[in-house]
Amino acid sequence: MSAPPTPRRGARAQREPRELSPELGGEEKPGTGLAVDPPFRWPSGRALFAGLALLILVSGVAYPFAFSLVAETFTPSTATGGNISLGENITNPSLFWLRPSLIDFQPYSGAGNEVPYGPVDPALYNQTRVYIQEYGLANVSVPLNLVSPSASGLDPDITPEAALVQIPRVAHFSNLSQGALLRLVDAAIVPPEAGFLGPSYIDVISLDETLIALLGGNVPLTPTG
Amino acid sequence: MLASSSSLADVLFTLGLGLLLARWLGIYMAKVFQGRPTVLDGFFDPVDRVVYGVLGVDPRRAMGWKEYAGALIVSNAVALVFVFLLLFFQGGLPWNAFHVQGMTWDLAFHTTSAFTTNTDYQHYAPESGASLLSASVGLQMLMFLSAASGLAVLVAFVRGFVRKDGRIGNYWSDLVRCLTRVLFPLAAVGALILIFAGVPETLAQSVHHTLLGGGFEVVPTGPVASWDSIEMIGTNGGGYFASNAGDPLQNPTAFTNLVEIVMMMLLTFAPPFLFGRMVKRPNETYPHLGAILIIFVVALLLLFYFEASNPFLAATGVSQNGGYFVGAESRFSISESVLFQGISVYGNVGATSMSLGSLTPGAQSVLLWGMFLQCAPGGEGTGFGTLLINALLAIFVGGLMVGRTPEYLGKKIGPAQIRWAIVTLLAHPLAIFIPLAVASVAGFSQVAAGPGSHAFTIVLYEFTSESANNGSGMGPIGDATPFFNVAGGLIMLFGRFVPMVAMLAIGGALARQPDIPVGAGTLKTSSVTFTLYLVGFLLIVTGLLFLPVLAMGPFAQGVNWP
Numbered sequence: 001m002s003a004p005p006t007p008r009r010g011a012r013a014q015r016e017p018r019e020l021s022p023e024l025g026g027e028e029k030p031g032t033g034l035a036v037d038p039p040f041r042w043p044s045g046r047a048l049f050a051g052l053a054l055l056i057l058v059s060g061v062a063y064p065f066a067f068s069l070v071a072e073t074f075t076p077s078t079a080t081g082g083n084i085s086l087g088e089n090i091t092n093p094s095l096f097w098l099r100p101s102l103i104d105f106q107p108y109s110g111a112g113n114e115v116p117y118g119p120v121d122p123a124l125y126n127q128t129r130v131y132i133q134e135y136g137l138a139n140v141s142v143p144l145n146l147v148s149p150s151a152s153g154l155d156p157d158i159t160p161e162a163a164l165v166q167i168p169r170v171a172h173f174s175n176l177s178q179g180a181l182l183r184l185v186d187a188a189i190v191p192p193e194a195g196f197l198g199p200s201y202i203d204v205i206s207l208d209e210t211l212i213a214l215l216g217g218n219v220p221l222t223p224t225g
Numbered sequence: 226m227l228a229s230s231s232s233l234a235d236v237l238f239t240l241g242l243g244l245l246l247a248r249w250l251g252i253y254m255a256k257v258f259q260g261r262p263t264v265l266d267g268f269f270d271p272v273d274r275v276v277y278g279v280l281g282v283d284p285r286r287a288m289g290w291k292e293y294a295g296a297l298i299v300s301n302a303v304a305l306v307f308v309f310l311l312l313f314f315q316g317g318l319p320w321n322a323f324h325v326q327g328m329t330w331d332l333a334f335h336t337t338s339a340f341t342t343n344t345d346y347q348h349y350a351p352e353s354g355a356s357l358l359s360a361s362v363g364l365q366m367l368m369f370l371s372a373a374s375g376l377a378v379l380v381a382f383v384r385g386f387v388r389k390d391g392r393i394g395n396y397w398s399d400l401v402r403c404l405t406r407v408l409f410p411l412a413a414v415g416a417l418i419l420i421f422a423g424v425p426e427t428l429a430q431s432v433h434h435t436l437l438g439g440g441f442e443v444v445p446t447g448p449v450a451s452w453d454s455i456e457m458i459g460t461n462g463g464g465y466f467a468s469n470a471g472d473p474l475q476n477p478t479a480f481t482n483l484v485e486i487v488m489m490m491l492l493t494f495a496p497p498f499l500f501g502r503m504v505k506r507p508n509e510t511y512p513h514l515g516a517i518l519i520i521f522v523v524a525l526l527l528l529f530y531f532e533a534s535n536p537f538l539a540a541t542g543v544s545q546n547g548g549y550f551v552g553a554e555s556r557f558s559i560s561e562s563v564l565f566q567g568i569s570v571y572g573n574v575g576a577t578s579m580s581l582g583s584l585t586p587g588a589q590s591v592l593l594w595g596m597f598l599q600c601a602p603g604g605e606g607t608g609f610g611t612l613l614i615n616a617l618l619a620i621f622v623g624g625l626m627v628g629r630t631p632e633y634l635g636k637k638i639g640p641a642q643i644r645w646a647i648v649t650l651l652a653h654p655l656a657i658f659i660p661l662a663v664a665s666v667a668g669f670s671q672v673a674a675g676p677g678s679h680a681f682t683i684v685l686y687e688f689t690s691e692s693a694n695n696g697s698g699m700g701p702i703g704d705a706t707p708f709f710n711v712a713g714g715l716i717m718l719f720g721r722f723v724p725m726v727a728m729l730a731i732g733g734a735l736a737r738q739p740d741i742p743v744g745a746g747t748l749k750t751s752s753v754t755f756t757l758y759l760v761g762f763l764l765i766v767t768g769l770l771f772l773p774v775l776a777m778g779p780f781a782q783g784v785n786w787p
Contacts, residue, residue, distance in 0.1 A: 038289035038391050043296040047280040047397060048303045054279060055304075058409070059369040059455075060362035064428070064448035067416045071426035071450065080432040081425030081446045081474045088437055099555070107434075107444045108352055114700035115552040115583035118679035120537050120782050124551070124583065128541045144543040148551040151471030151562075151580050157555035159547050196234045198479025199547070199558040205437050212437075221438035 085156035085205045090221045093136075094174035095208045096158075096166050099146060100131055103153035115149055136169055157201045160189050174215060184210060232560040236525075239483050239564060243490030250411075250491055251498025251510075257406045258380040258399065259503060269406050276401050284401070287392035290733025293381055294726050296396040297374060301341055301722075304370055308363040309337040312355070320358035322430040328354070331710035338714035340367035342721035343375055343604055345456070345463025345575055345696040346687075346713060348705040352445040352466055357430050364463065365452060369412075372459030372492070373403040375606030378725045379496060382610050385732030386504045386634045389739055393732045407492075408459060415454035415488050422481045425474055426450040449475055457488035460605040462575030462696040470565060470578040471554050482557055482578070486565050493572035493602040496609035504634050508751040513612055515756040516763065520601040521571055524591050528563045531587030552580025563588075571595040573604035575696025582683060582699045586783035589682060589699070590775055596693040597771040598763060599653065604694055607721075610728040614646045617731070619762040620748060621646075629748045635741050641734040645727040652723040654770045656692040660712045661685060661774070667708075678781035685778045687713070692720035 071079040078084075087098045087105050102115065117123040131147035132138055146162035163185045171178045188207040192198045212219045256263050277284050288296070311318070316327040328336065332348055336355075339346040345368070349355060355364065377399035384393045420426050425446045434444040445466065452465045453475055466472040476482055497517065501510030534545035548559025557565070557578065565578045570592045581592065595601060600612035621638050624631040631638040664684050686699040691713045698704075704713070749755065 038287070038292070040289065040292045040295070043299050043396075044281060047282050047296075048300055050279050050281070051300065051397075051400075052303055052307060054276065055370060055404075056362050056366050060366040063409075063412070063416075063455075064361050064365070064426075064451050067413075067420065067426050067451040068428045068448050070417070071420045075420055075423075078423045079420075079425060080427045080429055081444065081449065082432040082434055084423070084425070084473050084477050086434060086444065086473055090438075107442065115580040116700075117583065118682070118782060119535055119583055119585045119589070121679060125537065125541060128538055128543060132541065132543070141542060141544045143547065144538065144545050145547055145550045145555060147543060148553075149580075151552050151554050151578060152466075152468040152473060154468075154473055155554050155556075156473065159555060161544070161547070162555075192235075193478065193480050196232075196238070197483055198235075198556060198561065199232070201555050209437055 085203050087150075087154045087156045088205065088221060090204070090208065092219060092221055092223050093169055093172075094215065095211060095219065095221065096163055096170060096202075096204050097135065097146075098204050099155055099158060099162075100134075100149050101153040101155075102149045105154060107154060135166075137165060140165060156205045157190075157203055160185065160200055160202055163188070163202045163204075163207070170211075174211070176214070184214075232558045235479075235483070235558070236560055236564050239486050240490075242483075243487045243568075244494055246487060247491055247494035248498050250407075251495035251500075252502055254376075254407060254495060255499045255502030257402055258394075258499070263406075265406065265410075269402075272405055273401055276405070277397070280397060280401075282395075282397040284395050284398035286395055287390070288395055289391055290381070290393055290729040290736075293393055293396050293733075294729045297378065297725065297729070298722060300396075300400075301370070301374060304367060305337050305341045308340065308359075308367055309333050311363040312336055312359050315356045315359045318356065318358050320361070321356035323353070323356075325354065325356045325359075329710075331707045331714075332705055335710035335714045336364075337367075338717045339691075339696065340364045340461070340463060341371055342694050342717040343368075343371035343459070343461055343573075343607075344691060344694040344717045344721070345461045346691055346698060346717065347463055347467070347696075348710060348713070350467045351464055357428070357447060360452070360465070361448065365455065368455045368459050368461040368463070369404060369408055372408055372455070372461065372605060373400050374725075375460075375604060376403045376407065376492070377606070378728050379606035379610050380499070380503070382613065382728040382732040383500055383503045385735030386636055388736040391733065391737040393729065393736050408455070411458050411488075411491065412451070412455045415458055415484070416451040418484055419450035419453055419481060422484060423477050424450040424453060424481055444474070446474060453485065454488065456576060457485045457574065458491055460489065460493060460572055460574045460608075462569065462573075464576065468577075470569075470576045471580075473554075473556075476578060477556075479557055479561060482561055482565060485576070486568055489568045489572050489574045489576070492605035493568075493574075493608060496602070496606065500609065500613070506634065506751070509634065512750055512752070512756040512759060513609070513616070515753075516759045517600070517602045517612070519756070519760050520598065520763065521567075524571060524595060524601070525564065525567045527591045528567050528588050529560055531585045531591065532559055532563050535585050549585060552583040554578065566592070567595075570695060570697055571598075572602055573599065573608055573693055573695045575690065577697050580700070581686070581697060582679075586779040589686070589782075590779040592697075593682075593686060593689055593775060593779065594767070594771075596689045596695050597653070597767050599693045600763070607694070607724060607728070611649065611724060614649050614724075614728065614731065615763055615766070616750075616759055617642055618646050618650065618766075619759050620750065622762070623758060624748055627748075628746075630741075630744075630746045632741055632747060633750065635743070636735045636738050637741060639734065639738075642731045645730045645734075649724045649727045650766070650770075652727075653692055653720065656716045656720045657685070657688045658774070660688050660716060663712070664688075664708070678778060682778035682782065685774055688716055691716040694721050 143161040145159040312328045312333040381393040432446045433441040470476040497510045497514040501507040535549045553562045621631040
């Protein structure tokens with residue numbers, strides 16, 4: 001085997017890309033249409049183990065380290081994720097409620113993504129009715145959003161309709177007027193990003209935060225007794 | 226069907242952006258794997274030389290397909306053994322703030338196979354089942370390696386159409402160039418965008434999250450953005466959290482959802498463009514791209530339709546104006562969640578932003594259909610490889626019917642190619658049906674909850690997802706058992722490496738042939754007719770193989786459809 005020719009580079013190669021570069025698969029041997037397989041070689045141990053070590057260093061260590069450093073330097077407020085709203089168990093009737101959580105809003109349960117019933121399972125039908133009862137909405141048209149479990153079990157958001165339907169209850173227990181609550185809900189609607197990305201939705205955690213402040217603070221999320 | 230005109234604008238914008246970037250990427254990648262100059266050579270050429278030096282390989286040594294396949298399998302096996310040991314012994318290793326125990330041997334086998342094969346099926350809960358060391362050094366490393374392996378196999382396969390000396394390239398050169406010039410730059414850009422869009426990225430393993438009700442809770446966190454980036458770009462799909470892209474920390478806003486969808490589209494839709502450029506017939510891109518798009522867009526429309534509402538719930542009196550929200554997140558519209566899920570499953574990424582078990586029977590059928598096809602567009606590299614194999618079969622069958630010589634791009638389709646193509650075609654149903662029969666007869670499928678046809682669908686989905694190297698799961702299913710771990714691990718390895726070897730073998734057989742000049746008997750493949758014929762061929766062959774199990778699973782559930 002003669003010494004491999006240098007790769008063709010530059011304008012000439014670009015104008016005339018007829019053959020693969022010798023660098024990528026080697027020079028074509030004369031005498032095409034071979035009937036026999038080219039010679040076989042096992043990969044060397046050095047290539048295997050040095051390759052693995054190098055990949056571990058770059059993709060397993062340097063890559064997450066470098067970007068953690070970038071995030072902690074340039075976006076310190078969001079680097080840990082502590083700023084992201086997560087659902088909590090809210091049952092106080094004078095506050096707005098979240099969607100039901102199959103993991104009881106426990107972030108470490110590792111059981112997200114598992115709605116335990118299929119699409120035509122009687123359990124789905126029955127559980128939906130149970131949720132409707134629990135939310136005290138048996139006699140109105142309830143948005144499915146409010147009485148359905150989310151994918152993560154940590155969904156902090158509901159649709160605007162799911163907030164509106166709760167206003168009579170919240171008004172009754174908080175002694176605020178329905179009109180005031182309506183304005184509160186309206187102000188809490190998060191519009192689509194850039195006008196078209198995502199639906200309009202309501203972050204219940206921040207809505208309830210405003211509501212609690214309005215009620216003078218010290219409103220427990222889950223009243224006892 | 227679609228909730229509003231703004232979500233229609235969103236869907237069209239996302240798809241358009243994804244396709245545009247994929248086209249650019251495909252053309253760039255063709256240059257990379259042909260060794261033609263790119264603007265980044267000044268930086269990457271010295272880097273690559275250092276890597277070749279460390280590895281002690283000669284990137285100019287052309288390999289026959291057997292040597293290429295040998296290097297592929299042995300290097301993947303070495304990584305597999307390493308990560309298996311890492312997971313098995315993680316309890317005693319550092320970077321383990323929460324004292325995660327070592328995995329059992331069967332769970333470690335399943336997890337390692339899942340990440341080696343680009344499947345990323347997770348029988349463990351990522352928050353509590355893997356240490357930061359296992360996740361970064363083990364699983365994330367495999368996400369890069371498996372993505373690079375898939376692309377390397379595709380370019381080697383495609384070289385078979387242009388070379389005439391029986392050699393299909395150098396595995397090390399393809400792998401290294403794929404990593405340095407494609408995957409790392411893309412993953413870096415993706416991670417940066419996600420970081421600035423608010424996805425967490427930290428070496429801390431948990432954060433104290435202030436509660437509205439007072440006090441705080443401990444929430445799992447970590448280098449999520451960098452993981453997310455390679456998860457989507459490399460069509461891996463294993464989540465940093467159990468609920469994957471449904472988790473507010475992994476996919477916090479509609480913008481990050483868009484970014485993640487586009488990242489999934491990059492390497493799944495780039496291969497048709499790479500193919501046309503690499504075989505020096507750019508028009509040959511379009512029959513493949515057209516076939517993929519026809520199937521994919523119809524699938525998306527069906528998904529939008531089926532997820533708009535679940536009539537089974539009508540009698541409860543709930544309003545489904547915003548869509549069928551069971552198992553979906555509120556910060557995404559249903560059409561956005563469905564778009565994510567459609568791309569993730571049809572592109573064999575396997576990331577989930579919804580709970581798949583509660584999808585309507587129609588939507589479940591559509592998702593299963595995508596994994597039966599595996600090639601519309603399919604996982605990066607291997608998905609398009611599967612489409613090419615199907616195209617060879619279609620040309621062979623069609624050529625026989627209309628009396629044309631079975632040839633494609635100047636290469637004869639001979640017995641060797643057809644034999645390997647049939648192996649690929651049959652490997653997928655065999656890898657699904659045999660374990661499915663065993664699980665059903667032996668009663669293992671009873672771990673899945675719900676009525677019979679739903680439980681059957683869940684187990685069918687699991688094995689299909691594993692064989693297609695998809696990785697999404699339809700819970701809940703108690704599948705972290707020795708039976709499902711071992712069967713699943715074997716299915717994934719089989720479903721990955723049998724088709725890969727077949728692709729290399731077909732490439733090798735093609736590369737041994739001289740070019741055949743275009744004659745009167747040549748079937749014109751860059752045409753609308755051929756595109757539609759390819760679509761029909763795919764649908765008929767897949768239907769013949771898989772309609773019976775669809776009937777037993779989701780269709781049977783649909784019988785109860787009100």
